[in-house]
Amino acid sequence: MTTGPRRRTAVHAPEMGLNYTAIGATASPEVVAFPPPGFRAAELRHRIGSGERRFDLAGRALMTWGALRGAGFDVAEIHAEPRAVSPRGTGPLFLEDGTPWITPGMTATISGAHEVAGPVKVVSVIDEPGRIGYVYGSRPGSPACAERLLLLEHEPDDAVWLTVRSIWQQAGRSWSVAARALDARQRRLDERLVKSLHPSNAA
Structure with a gap:
């Protein structure tokens, strides 16, 4: 695969600074059936093509915030964790055009629908043969407590799939009419x- 800078295994951010305690819960498919107390959970999977080139192009987009941007959100104020380690033992990674590659501990601000926007932090990165993705979580200042896994997989039958697994809870409030609206927005x-x-959907 030639998706870009590679890691062998998941790497976890050393300092969280998140607004929820169920950190890393989306790494397990079981979270959908057994979400943390007070949280909702969901998983969606979509085939986005087939072949190594599709995996490569989608992986590059995914690991430079392309999924969120493709979903209509702005991603700004991106800051890499200075201690993030590349496969070469160096600092933050970049693509050939200088675009920063998502690394553990990276922070950003998502703007768009109020209930699903706000500051986020990358909890972990997965980079294995045929699998690439990351988990990001909400930081203090976000209107919701949420975590998402975005995982791209190149299957043995050559199909390329994107999985989104998420948990969310309205920050500081019980489930109410407003919280049900958040539920609908998160699922959308x-x-x-x-x-x-x-x-x-490519531009």
């Missing part, structure tokens, strides 16, 4: 994310 975001890297 997941739906947009799983379709965002499909070739038909």
